[in-house]
Amino acid sequence: MLFVIQCEDIPNGLELRQATRPAHLDYLKTQDAHILGAGPFLDAEEKMVGSLLIVDFPSEAEARTFAENDPYAKAGLFASTSIRRWRWGIKPPAGL
Template structure:
Protein backbone atom coordinates (compact mmCIF):
# COMPACT_ATOMS: atom_id res chain seq x y z
CA UNK A 1 0.00 0.00 0.00
CA UNK A 2 1.31 3.42 -0.84
CA UNK A 3 1.13 6.40 1.49
CA UNK A 4 2.01 10.06 1.15
CA UNK A 5 3.69 11.63 4.16
CA UNK A 6 3.48 15.41 4.12
CA UNK A 7 5.45 17.39 6.69
CA UNK A 8 5.52 21.12 7.38
CA UNK A 9 8.59 22.56 9.11
CA UNK A 10 8.40 24.73 12.18
CA UNK A 11 8.91 28.45 11.51
CA UNK A 12 12.58 29.27 11.00
CA UNK A 13 13.47 25.56 10.98
CA UNK A 14 16.08 25.68 8.23
CA UNK A 15 19.07 25.56 10.59
CA UNK A 16 17.64 22.52 12.39
CA UNK A 17 16.81 20.90 9.04
CA UNK A 18 20.35 21.35 7.75
CA UNK A 19 21.90 20.07 10.99
CA UNK A 20 19.69 16.97 10.87
CA UNK A 21 19.82 16.38 7.12
CA UNK A 22 22.69 13.83 7.06
CA UNK A 23 20.89 11.60 9.59
CA UNK A 24 17.62 12.02 7.65
CA UNK A 25 19.28 11.01 4.38
CA UNK A 26 20.92 7.98 6.03
CA UNK A 27 17.51 6.97 7.40
CA UNK A 28 15.91 7.16 3.95
CA UNK A 29 18.75 5.13 2.42
CA UNK A 30 18.36 2.47 5.12
CA UNK A 31 14.62 2.32 4.33
CA UNK A 32 15.18 2.25 0.56
CA UNK A 33 12.84 -0.72 0.01
CA UNK A 34 9.93 1.37 1.35
CA UNK A 35 10.74 4.82 -0.07
CA UNK A 36 9.33 5.33 -3.58
CA UNK A 37 10.09 9.04 -3.76
CA UNK A 38 10.93 11.95 -1.50
CA UNK A 39 11.86 15.60 -1.61
CA UNK A 40 11.54 18.95 0.11
CA UNK A 41 8.92 21.65 -0.26
CA UNK A 42 10.50 25.02 -1.08
CA UNK A 43 9.54 28.59 -0.26
CA UNK A 44 9.88 31.57 -2.62
CA UNK A 45 13.58 31.84 -1.72
CA UNK A 46 14.18 28.16 -2.62
CA UNK A 47 14.71 27.29 1.05
CA UNK A 48 13.47 23.90 2.28
CA UNK A 49 10.35 24.30 4.42
CA UNK A 50 8.83 20.81 4.51
CA UNK A 51 8.97 17.30 3.15
CA UNK A 52 6.94 15.01 0.91
CA UNK A 53 7.57 11.28 0.96
CA UNK A 54 5.84 8.54 -1.00
CA UNK A 55 6.27 5.23 0.78
CA UNK A 56 5.09 1.65 0.48
CA UNK A 57 4.15 -0.24 3.65
CA UNK A 58 1.67 -3.03 4.41
CA UNK A 59 -0.31 -0.78 6.75
CA UNK A 60 -0.90 2.82 7.74
CA UNK A 61 0.40 2.02 11.21
CA UNK A 62 3.77 1.02 9.74
CA UNK A 63 3.88 4.16 7.59
CA UNK A 64 3.23 6.25 10.71
CA UNK A 65 6.01 4.50 12.63
CA UNK A 66 8.34 5.21 9.69
CA UNK A 67 7.37 8.91 9.81
CA UNK A 68 7.78 9.11 13.59
CA UNK A 69 11.26 7.57 13.43
CA UNK A 70 12.55 9.99 10.80
CA UNK A 71 15.42 11.96 12.37
CA UNK A 72 13.71 15.19 11.28
CA UNK A 73 10.61 14.23 13.28
CA UNK A 74 12.67 13.12 16.28
CA UNK A 75 14.55 16.46 16.24
CA UNK A 76 11.27 18.40 16.39
CA UNK A 77 11.56 19.88 12.89
CA UNK A 78 7.94 19.34 11.91
CA UNK A 79 5.05 21.55 12.99
CA UNK A 80 2.59 19.20 11.30
CA UNK A 81 2.71 15.76 9.68
CA UNK A 82 0.02 13.89 7.79
CA UNK A 83 0.00 10.31 6.54
CA UNK A 84 -2.55 9.46 3.87
CA UNK A 85 -3.20 6.34 1.84
CA UNK A 86 -2.50 7.02 -1.79
CA UNK A 87 -2.44 5.31 -5.18
CA UNK A 88 -0.38 6.10 -8.27
CA UNK A 89 -2.64 7.38 -11.02
CA UNK A 90 -0.24 8.47 -13.76
CA UNK A 91 3.25 7.17 -14.54
CA UNK A 92 3.73 4.80 -11.63
CA UNK A 93 7.30 3.61 -11.13
CA UNK A 94 8.02 0.08 -12.23
CA UNK A 95 8.35 -1.12 -8.60
CA UNK A 96 4.76 -0.28 -7.60
Protein backbone atom coordinates (compact mmCIF):
# COMPACT_ATOMS: atom_id res chain seq x y z
CA MET A 1 0.00 0.00 0.00
CA LEU A 2 1.20 3.46 -0.80
CA PHE A 3 1.31 6.22 1.79
CA VAL A 4 2.35 9.86 1.73
CA ILE A 5 4.12 11.09 4.84
CA GLN A 6 4.09 14.86 5.20
CA CYS A 7 6.12 16.49 7.96
CA GLU A 8 6.32 20.15 8.92
CA ASP A 9 9.38 21.32 10.86
CA ILE A 10 9.21 23.17 14.14
CA PRO A 11 9.78 26.92 13.84
CA ASN A 12 13.47 27.71 13.40
CA GLY A 13 14.26 24.02 13.04
CA LEU A 14 16.88 24.36 10.30
CA GLU A 15 19.86 23.97 12.63
CA LEU A 16 18.38 20.78 14.13
CA ARG A 17 17.55 19.51 10.64
CA GLN A 18 21.10 20.08 9.42
CA ALA A 19 22.63 18.45 12.51
CA THR A 20 20.40 15.39 12.15
CA ARG A 21 20.50 15.12 8.35
CA PRO A 22 23.36 12.58 8.04
CA ALA A 23 21.56 10.15 10.38
CA HIS A 24 18.28 10.77 8.53
CA LEU A 25 19.87 9.98 5.16
CA ASP A 26 21.56 6.86 6.56
CA TYR A 27 18.17 5.71 7.91
CA LEU A 28 16.49 6.24 4.54
CA LYS A 29 19.18 4.11 2.89
CA THR A 30 18.26 1.21 5.19
CA GLN A 31 14.63 1.58 4.11
CA ASP A 32 15.29 1.99 0.37
CA ALA A 33 12.98 -0.87 -0.67
CA HIS A 34 10.01 1.03 0.82
CA ILE A 35 10.73 4.53 -0.50
CA LEU A 36 9.36 5.59 -3.89
CA GLY A 37 10.23 9.26 -3.52
CA ALA A 38 11.31 11.74 -0.88
CA GLY A 39 12.49 15.28 -0.47
CA PRO A 40 12.30 18.44 1.61
CA PHE A 41 9.78 21.24 1.48
CA LEU A 42 11.44 24.62 0.92
CA ASP A 43 10.52 28.10 2.04
CA ALA A 44 10.81 31.26 -0.09
CA GLU A 45 14.52 31.44 0.75
CA GLU A 46 15.12 27.81 -0.36
CA LYS A 47 15.63 26.68 3.25
CA MET A 48 14.34 23.22 4.19
CA VAL A 49 11.20 23.43 6.34
CA GLY A 50 9.64 19.97 6.13
CA SER A 51 9.65 16.60 4.42
CA LEU A 52 7.52 14.62 1.99
CA LEU A 53 7.94 10.88 1.50
CA ILE A 54 6.04 8.46 -0.70
CA VAL A 55 6.40 5.00 0.77
CA ASP A 56 5.13 1.48 0.18
CA PHE A 57 4.32 -0.61 3.27
CA PRO A 58 1.85 -3.44 3.87
CA SER A 59 -0.04 -1.38 6.47
CA GLU A 60 -0.45 2.10 7.88
CA ALA A 61 0.96 0.84 11.18
CA GLU A 62 4.23 -0.07 9.43
CA ALA A 63 4.34 3.28 7.64
CA ARG A 64 3.82 4.99 11.00
CA THR A 65 6.60 2.95 12.61
CA PHE A 66 8.89 3.92 9.73
CA ALA A 67 8.06 7.60 10.27
CA GLU A 68 8.48 7.41 14.05
CA ASN A 69 11.92 5.80 13.71
CA ASP A 70 13.26 8.51 11.40
CA PRO A 71 16.09 10.34 13.20
CA TYR A 72 14.39 13.64 12.36
CA ALA A 73 11.28 12.53 14.25
CA LYS A 74 13.29 11.14 17.15
CA ALA A 75 15.19 14.45 17.42
CA GLY A 76 11.93 16.41 17.71
CA LEU A 77 12.29 18.21 14.38
CA PHE A 78 8.66 17.87 13.32
CA ALA A 79 5.84 20.06 14.58
CA SER A 80 3.38 17.81 12.77
CA THR A 81 3.35 14.60 10.77
CA SER A 82 0.51 13.23 8.68
CA ILE A 83 0.34 9.81 7.07
CA ARG A 84 -2.29 9.19 4.43
CA ARG A 85 -3.13 6.27 2.18
CA TRP A 86 -2.48 7.27 -1.40
CA ARG A 87 -2.96 6.02 -4.94
CA TRP A 88 -0.62 7.04 -7.74
CA GLY A 89 -2.89 8.43 -10.45
CA ILE A 90 -0.63 10.08 -13.03
CA LYS A 91 2.68 8.66 -14.31
CA PRO A 92 3.17 5.89 -11.78
CA PRO A 93 6.55 4.18 -11.73
CA ALA A 94 6.72 0.91 -13.63
CA GLY A 95 5.26 -1.95 -11.63
CA LEU A 96 2.70 0.04 -9.62
